[in-house]
Amino acid sequence: MSWSLLDTKLKEITKIKVTVVPTGLEVTVVSTGLEFTVVSTGLEVTVVSTGLEVTVVSTGLEVTVVSTGLEVTVVSTGLEVTVVSTGLEFTVVSTGLEVTVVSTGLEVRVVSTGLEVTVVSAGLAVTVVSTGLEVTVVSTGLEVTVVSTGLEVTVVSTGLEVTVVSTGLEVTVVSTGLAVTVVSTGLEVTVESTGLAVTVVSTGLEVTVISTGLEVTVVSTGLEVTVVSTGLEVTVVSTGLEVRVVSTGLEVTVVSTGLEVTVVSTGLEVTVVSTGLEVTVVSTGLEVTVVSTGLEVTVVSTGLEVTVVSTVLEVTVVSTGLEVTVVSTGLEVTVVSTGLEVTVVTTGLEVTVVSTGLEVTVVSTGLEVTVVTTGLEVTVVSTGLEVTVVSTGLEVTVVSTGLEVTVVSTGLEVTVVSTGLEVTVVSTGLEVTVVSTGLEVTVVSTGLAVTVVSTGLEVIVVSTGLEVTVVSTGLEVTVVSTGLAVTVVSTGLEVTVVSTGLEVTVVSTGLEFTVVSTGLEVTVVSTGLEVTVVSTGLAVTVVSTGLEVTVVSTGLEVTVVSTGLEVTVVTTGLEVTVVSTGLEVTVVSTGLEVTVVTTGLEVSVVSTGLEVTVVSTGLEVTVVSTGLEVTVVSTGLEVTVVSTGLEVTVVSTGLEVTVVSTGLEVTVVSTGLEVTVVSTGLEVTVVSTGLEVTVVSTGLEVTVVSTGLEVTVVSTGLEVTVVSTGLEVTVVSTGLEVTVVSTGLEVTVVSTGLEVTVVSTGLEVTVVSTGLEVTVVSTGLEVTVVSTGLEVTVVSTGLEVTVVSTGLEVTVVSTGVDVTVVSTGLEVTVVSTGLEVIVVSTGLEVTVVSTGLEVTVVSTGLEVTVVSTGLEVTVVSTGLEVTVVSTGLEVTVVSTGLEVTVVSTGLEVTVVSTGLEVTVVSTGVSTGLAVTVVSTGLEVTVVSTGLEVTVVSTGLEVTVVSTGLEVTVVSTGLEVTVVSTGLEVTVVSTGLAVTVVSTGLEVTVVSTGLAVTVVSTGLEVTVVSTGLEVTVVSTGLEVTVVSTGLEVTVVSTGLEVTVVSAGLAVTVESTGLAVTVVSTGLEVTVVSERTTGWQLCHIFQ
Secondary structure (H helix, E strand, O other), X not given: OXXXXXXXXXXXXXXXXXXXXXXXXXXXEXXXXXXXXXXXXXXXXXXXXXXXXXXXXXXXXXXXXXXXXXXXXXXXXXXXXXXXXXXXXXXXXXXXXXXXXXXXXXXXXXXXXXXXXXXXXXXXEEEEEEOOXXXXXXXXXXXXXXXXXXXXXXXXXXXOEEEEEEOOOEEEEEEOOOEEEEEEOOOEEEEEEOOOEEEEEEOOOEEEEEEOOOEEEEEEOOOEEEEEEOOOEEEEEEOOOEEEEEEOOOEXXXXXXXXXXXXXXXXXXXXXXXXXXXXXXXEOOOEEEEEEOOOEEEEEEOOOEXXXXXXXEEEEEEEOOOEEEEEEOXXXXXEEEXXXXXXXXXXXXXXXXXXXXXXXXXXXXXXXXXXXXXXXXXXXXXXXXXXXXXXXXXXEEEEEOOOEEEEEEOOOEEEEEEOOOEEEEEEOOOEEEEEEXXXXXXXXXXXXXXXXXXXXXXXXXXXXXXXXXXXXXXXXXXEEEOOOEEEEEEOXXXXXXXXXXXXXXXXXXXXXXXXXXXXXXXXXXXXXXXXXXXXXXXXXXXXXXXXXXXXXXXXXXXEEEEOOOEEEEEXXXXXXXXXXXXXXXXXXXXXXXXXXXXXXXXXXXXXXXXXXXXXXXXXXXXXXXXXXXXXXXXXXXXXXXXXXXXXXXEEEOOOEEEEEEOOOXXXXXXXXXXEEEEEOOOEEEEXXXXXXXXXXXXXXXXXXXXXXXXXXEEEOOOOOEEEEOOOEEEEEEOOOEEEEEEOOOEEEEEEOOOEEEEEEOOOEEEEEEOOOEEEEEEOOOEEEEEEOOOEEEEEEOOOEEEEEEOOOEEEEEEXXXXXXXXXXXXXXXXXXXXXXXXXXXXXXXXXXXXXXXXXXXXXXXXXXXXXXXXXXXXXXXXXXXXXXXXXXOEEEEEEOOOEEEEEEOOOXXXXXXXXXXXXXXXXXXXXXXXXXXXXXXXXXXXXXXXXXXXXXXXXXXXXXXXXXXXXXXXXXXXXXXXXXXXXXXXXXXXXXXXXXXXXXXXXXXXXXXXXXXXXXXXXEEEXXXXXXXXXXEEOOOXXXXXXXXXXXXXEEOOOEEEEEEOOOEEEEEEOOOEEEEEEOOOEEEEEEOOOOHHHHHHHHO
C-alpha cells in the first residue's frame, strides 16, 4: 500500500462504521468486527481487534494495538505506541517517544518522530519512516524500507530487499535477503546479509557490513566502516575514519577518505581508494589495486597484480603475485614481493621493497627508500631523504632527490638519478648509472659500466668495471676507477679522476680539474679555469674553455678542445688531438698520432710519433716531428713543418708553407702563396691551386688526379689509380689492382688482396683487405672495412661504416651515421639509413635493412634478417632464422629457437624466445609503446598497435592481435588467440585453446580448460574457467564468468552479467541490465531482453 493510499485511508476515517472518540485517560477497545476507528486524546489507548481494518488516532501517552485483521492504521502523537498484528497491512504514524510493531502481515509502514521505533514483521514489505531516537526492525518478509533520522536503527530481515535511510546515530541491519540498501548519516551502521546485493550509504561514525551475497556496496563518510563478505563484488566508498573489508568474492572495491582501511580478500580483484590514515589489504586474488592518501597502507597479496596508489604515511605490500604497483606520497612504504613485476611510486618518508621478482620499479619523494631484490629489473625514483637498494637482479634504476641514496647491487645494470645530499652505490653488476644533484655521491662498482650525473658538492666514484660515467655540477668530484671507460661531466669547482680503466671522459665547467688515468681512453670537457690531465691510457680527450689546460699522457690517444688562453699537452701516447681557440697551444708528443685544430695565435707541436695533424687559423704554426705521418691544415700566416717520418701532409691557405721531410711520402695541397717540400722518401704527390709549390722527392711512381685538399697514396703494388676531389685520400696496397674514386675528405685503403675498388664522396673511408675482392661505394663521412674474405661490398652514404669480415660475402648498403659489421660467416647483408648499425655474426646469412638510429645484431645462427626504421633494434640470436622488421624506437630480440619474426613500428618491442617460431607484428609508434614476448613454445604470434603487450608462453601456439593499451598473456597451453582494441586484456591459461576478441576496456581470462572464447566490446569481462568450453560474447559493461563445467555460453549486450557455473552447460543471452546465474546443474538457459535481478530470481523460483 502506497503512501498516497495511506493518506486516502486517513481521510476515510469519518466514513468507518465504528468510531470511538474518547478524551479520557484510558481507552480500551476489544473488537472482532470488520472495521473500527479510535480517535483519542487520552493518556492510554489499547485496541485488541480481529477485524479487517483498525484505525487508531491518538494524542495520548500510550497506544497499544493488537490485531489479526487485514489493515491496521495507527496515528499517534503520544509517548508509546505498541502494535501487534498478523494482518496484511500495517501503518503507524506516530510522533511519540516509543513505537513498537510486531506483524506477520504482508506490509508494515511506520512513520514516527518519536524516540524509539521497533518493528517485528514476517510479512512481505516493511516501511519505517522515523525521526526518533531508536528504530528496530525485525522482518522475514520480502521488502524492508526504513527511513529514520533518529539515533538508533536496527533491522533484522530475511526477505529479499532491505532499504534503510537514516540520519541517526546507530543503524544495524541483519538480512539474508537478496538486496540490502542502507543510507545513513548516523554514527553507527551495521549490516549482516547473506543476500545477493548489499548497498550502504552512510555519513555516520561506524559502518559494519557482513554479507555472503554477490554484491556489496558501501558508501560512508562516517568514522568506521567494516565489511565482511563472501560474495562476488564488494564496493566500499567511505570518508570515515576506519574501513575494514573481509571478502572472499571476486571483486572488492574500496574508496575511502577515512583514517583506517582494512581489506582481507581472496577474490580475483581488489580495488582500494583511500585518503585515510591507515589502509590494510590482505588478498589472494588476481588483482589488487589500492589508491590511498592516508597515513598507513598495508597490502598482503598472493595474486597476480597488485597496484597501490597512496599519499599516506606508511604503505606495506607483501605479494607473491606477478605484478605489484605502488604509488604513494606517504611516509613509509614497505613492499615484499616474489612476483614478476613490482612498481612503487611514493612521496612518503620511508619506502622498503623486498622482491625476488623480475621487475621492481620504485618512484618516491619520501625520506627513506630501501629496496632489496633478486629480480631482473629494479627501478627506483625518489625525492626523499634516504634511498637504499640492495639487488642481485639484472637491472637496477634509482632516481632520487633525497638526502641519502645507497645502492648495493650485483645485477647487470644499475641506474641512479638523485638530487639528494648523499648517494652511495656499491655494485658488482655490468652497468651502473647515477644521476644526482645532492651534496655527496659515492659509487663503488666492479661492474662493466658506471654512469654518475651529479650537481652536488662531492662526488666519489670507485669502480673496477668497464665503463664509468660521471656528470656533476658540484664542488668536488673524485673518481677512482680501474674499469674500461670513465666519463665525468662536472660544473663544480674541483674534479679529480684517478682511473686505470680503458676510457675516461670528463666534462667540467668548474675551476680546477685533475685527471690521473692509466686507462685506454680519457675525455675531458671543461669550461673551468685550470684543467690538468695525467694519463697513461690509450686515449685522452680534453675540451675546455678555461684559462689553462695541461695534459700529460703516455696513452695512445689524446684529444684536447679548448677556447682558453693556454693549452699544454705532453704525451707519449699514440694519438693526440688538440682543438683550441686560445692564444697559445703547446704540444709535446712521442705518440703515433697528433692532431691540432686551433684558431689561436701560436701553435707549437713537437712530436716523435707516427701521425701529426694540425688544423689552424692562427698566425703561426710550428710542427717538429720524427713520426711517420704529419698532417697540417692551416689558414694562418706561417706554417713550418720539420719531419723525419714517413708521411707528411700539409693543406694550407696561408701565406707560407715549409716542409722538411726525410720520410717516404710527402703530400702537400695548398692554395696559399708558397709551398716548400723537401723529401727523400719514395713517393711525393702535390696537387695545389696555390701560387707556389716546391717538391723534392726520390720516390718511385705515383699517379694522382685531385682537386681536393689532401691525397695520400702508399703502394707497393703494381697499379694504383686515385681520382679524388676530397680532402684526404690514403691508399696502402700490396695487391694487384687498387682503384679509388673519391670526393670525400678522407679515404684510407690498405689491401694485400687482388682487387680493391673504392668510390667515395664522404669524409673518411678506410679499407684494410687481404681478400680477393673488396668494393666500397660511400658518400658518408667515415667508412672502415677490414676483410680477409672473398667478397666484400659496401655502399654507404652515412657518416660511419665499419666492416670487419673473414667470411665469404659481406654486403653493406648504408646511409646512416654508424654501421659496424663484424662477420666470420658466409653471407652478411646490411642495408641501413639509420644512425648506428652494429652486426656481429658468425652464422651463414645475416641480412639487416635499417633506417633507424641504432641497430645491433649478434648472431651465430644460420639466417638473421632485420629491417628497421626505428631508433634502436637489438637482436641476439643463435637460432636458425630471425626476421625483424621495425620502424619503432626500440626492438630487442634474444632467440635461440628456429624462427623469430618481429615486425614493429612501436616504441619498444622485446622478444626472448627459445621456441620454434615467434612472430610479433606491432605498429605502435602512434598508439603502442611496449611489446614484450617471452616464449619457449613452438609458435607465438603477436600483432599489436596498443601501448603494452606482454606475452609469456611455454605452449605451442599463442596469437595476440591488439590495438588497446595493455594486453598480458601468460600461457602454457596449446593455443591462445587474443584480438583486442580495448584498454586492458589479461589472459592466464594453461589449457588448450583460448580465444579473446575485445574492444572494451578490460578483459581478464584465467583458464586451465580446453577452449575459452571471449568476444567483447564492453567495459569489463572477467572469465575464470577450468572447464572445457567457455564462450562469451558481450557488448555490455561488465560480464563475469566463473566456470568449472563443460560448456558456458554468454551473449550479452546489457550492463552486468555474472555467471558462476560448475555444471555441464550454461547459456545466457541478455540485453537487459543485470543477469546473475549461479548454477551447479546440468543445463541452465536464460534468454532475456529486459531481465532484472528480480525477474531472474522469479525464473529460478
